[in-house]
Amino acid sequence: MKAAILVFPGSNREGDVAQAIELVTGRKPEMVWHGDGDFAKTDLIVVPGGFSYGDYLRCGAMAAQSPVMAEVKRRAAQGVPVLGICNGFQIVTEAGLLPGTLIRNSHLKFVCADVHLKVETSQSLFTNRYQAGQVIKVPVAHAEGNYFADDDTLKRLEDRGQVAFRYCAPDGTVDGSGNPNGSIRNIAGVFNETKTVMGLMPHPENAIESVFGGTDGKALFEGLVESLS
């Protein structure tokens, strides 16, 4: 699997996701600078976490307007898979590739902690190595990860199975106790209609090695390798 990771001024988890992809695939992903309107053909585009443009104005807003995102939109339309993590999720929604938006955490504070996620479906490129209903543990680290969409959008998302992950308690119960940021319906990650674009706030790339917080994020990358090689 050939992966490209976008780098914006202020990105800061690009190294984490590169390390994860390299560990799983044995292959170094290509790092693509935001100003590059074109980049080599790739099987997967990753928009990584961080504080692109300082997260000023609105998270992801300025990065979404960069030349490289125009190219990402073109490729996404052709079906090239796009994975947006954390700030990447914010950028991808600002760019209109995913529905909804991410607003300030309901408690207004930055939160870095392990959370539990319920996998909503295994029917996607990104989640095929998980089982539907499986509970995994991965960290979050954000101040603006509170997923919000209007009722119509939510209904569409739910009807079409576009919710990828929900925050839950360790036993899988989806309720307020496991929700770290106030996300509506505990939504932690969503797909586009064709499930070729996925965005999520948690960091599977920081759950790859047992000494450093567990391995529950590994299957996401393994699933991608399986689908895309």
Add this chain to the structure above:
Amino acid sequence: MKARVHVTLKNGVLDPQGKAIGHSLNRLGFAEVGDVRQGKFIELEIAETDQARARARLDEMCRKLLANTVIENYSIELVG
């Protein structure tokens, strides 16, 4: 000239900051405070003398960057 842009959340969109401010004010003893909404206020210097053109450009800036029209409204004011 100078322009002022207000960006506010649309009705029905959750406003965690506004809610928290309202809450805090109530707890600080400002019981008279009801609903609170927080928006942004952006002041820009613009090298443009034509009012109509300035307004059109600002409108474009708002749609492209300053506001997220999925959840936000904006209004433009030209000064001086």
Add this chain to the structure above:
Amino acid sequence: MKARVHVTLKNGVLDPQGKAIGHSLNRLGFAEVGDVRQGKFIELEIAETDQARARARLDEMCRKLLANTVIENYSIELVG
């Protein structure tokens, strides 16, 4: 009644947000944009009918919570 509060950075205080917005607008082709400053805009519902009293209370709210007077100025507007 309704009140509107504007909170803006004092002169001379660095405004990283404003700077980044200005930069971005320039990059997006809005070359006419010069200095940009970002502030907050807060709308409050207040259960108070007396204008003077409302203003005094709002002033207190600003000093206590809404503005950081070390680096920010505020202005109060009463509507309706």
Add this chain to the structure above:
Amino acid sequence: MTVAIEKNPPVMLPNEPIITPQIVAEHGLAPDEYERLLKIMGRTPTMVELGIFSAMWSEHCSYKSSKVWLKKLPTSAPWVIQGPGENAGVIDIGDGQAAIFKMESHNHPSYIEPYQGAATGVGGILRDVFTMGARPVANLNALRFGDPSHPKTRHLVSGVVAGIGGYGNCMGIPTVGGETNFHAAYNGNILVNAMTVGIAATDKIFYAAAAGLGNPMVYVGSKTGRDGIHGATMSSTEFNEDSESKRPTVQVGDPFVEKLLLEACLELMATDAIVAIQDMGAAGLTSSSFEMAAKGGLGLEMALDQVPMRETGMNPYELMLSESQERMLIVLKPGREDEARKIFEKWELDFAVIGHLTDTERMVLSWHGEIVGNIPIPPLVTEAPMYERPWKLTPLPDVLDASQVPAPTDWNASLLALMSCPDLASKAWIWHQYDHLIMGNTAIRPQDGDAAVVRVPGGSKGLAMTSDCTPRYVQAHPETGGRQAVAEAWRNITATGARPLAVTDNMNFGNPTKPEIMGQFAGAIMGMAEACKALDFPVVSGNVSLYNETEGRPILPTPTIGAVGVIDDVAMAVGSRLRQAGLGIVLIGETKGWLGQSLYLREACGREEGAPPPVDLAAERRNGDFVRAQIAGRHVAACHDLSDGGLLVALAEMCIAGGTGATVALPKGTDVPSHAFLYGEDQARYLIATGSPDQMLQAARAAGVPAVLLGYSGGDLLVVEGLVALALAGIKSVHEAWLPAYMNTTD
């Protein structure tokens, strides 16, 4: 000293005030210091020159009260590459890699504006580390706040924590540890000490000493504004017309720009274009330019009109003294300007050639072609005031015998009260606001061990790091307190299995012109020096913050110790979480039941008295070396050093962190009263959970290390036979509830 003949005396700027005694005083220069200045200059200085002397001779830049004492600290060891004197200390951690680290205070700014004060504190210490060529890999923060009931405390906690998180999180550097205390002595003067640890290749370390006649001096980063111009505020407003916008302001940090600056500097450092580099910290352009020139034994000519400016109407005085953030000064090799400029432009940062090196040993400043300042550099540095201030040592208080301290009437209640007191309650509310996981290298997270452990990128090695000080001990007896702070830091590193290597310090004290305060400083240094020597734990960097007083009331003397150690295989590091039933709980070290200055005495009895626990450095070393060897031998499942709150608190922390209970009993035959045994704060002790307790006791006996088996892990209760029986869930809930509950209330 002879005054060199000045070829180019500076001109006065229009509206520049005449220097009066009042203006001199406003610049914080004592009359005799001004005399010294006149002698060096051989004439009356211009305003910008006065400002420069004032900044360079300030306590902060000159260390004039502390220097004589700091010299007493040991600073060398075979693994020390660079001791104090550079931007940060550098130690060799093997495999061609170096750890670069330092701690710095931002106390006063954080009290005025907690968010920005703390944020820019983090920004400053990060620059100190990456200016030497290191990529920062971890941050720590040591915080002291006033009494929780003081009306300002909550606001300060909230702003400081948000500011530290706001800056570090955006930079993408994990904040992995720290400490947080509350005491009324900090009501009017909080302490915010920030530490950064970075990694560099040993052959790619950058220093500040300028070299090469004619080489260009380059300014990079953010533009200069009127941020944080202090001291001379009043007088400076007089020499410019629009006074409203001239008001000196709080420094505001822009972590986004700092992130770009970090990447741009590291990119430039990967080439060989840099001769010297120095960040602009306190006293901005003044201290950075003087330090670079002085260290290189050269002169410097700078055209101040070339400095990138954020505001209109700025003058040379403001440019030299501004403390705008996110700026660096670089001496480039000749002809490399374009290459460097390209890199900084790519990162959308300012880049300007503002001067060049000369052989005059003078700092010549020009403004639109006219000379406005001309200062001989060596005397400004070597003739800087240096004080041997009178000092009076704090006498050792009487030892408080356990018999003078009542035992708890309700043991369960006493433990719950301690576990939920402000100093011992969980600080999770704080560190959850810090990204402690970014970079994917955090092996031991906050609260999971005595020190944080972070993998060194590119291998399996780990760095252990911690910050420690027990100010109430230092207050009671500075020598003991200084010794203890170093010993606890060493112990905390040891408890993870790592080898403690070196120390950075942050000396926070009151007004040094008072002999008692100077005595505290002297005493703490003597204690630290002794401990550092005995433990082979040199000091490689540090920072001094004096005058921490409000209305004559000083803070508790707080020599914060930041320490770094190394472990060869990060997977071998152990934490303090008790996660398994059936493990033996072994107490290492001797327990005499020392209750003087203990938290039990303060929290349960409302008394702050007695001598602090003595520190036996030979025992520290022996016990610590034993513990480290046991960890290396894979005999240790969990380990926790005993400090605040003593044995019972440490055990409770291990249990609730790991979710496993324990049942223990006091050793048979001990003549130490139960409350002194369980709550005493004797030093050089550890609790270890091990699957092979008998073997460990045997090994301890052979090594001459006191060790005793107290009981076993298991169940979901914490039981001390005959005294305590508590559900872990109950301890955990009070331990975790205090800080969030406190932060969620309003007065």
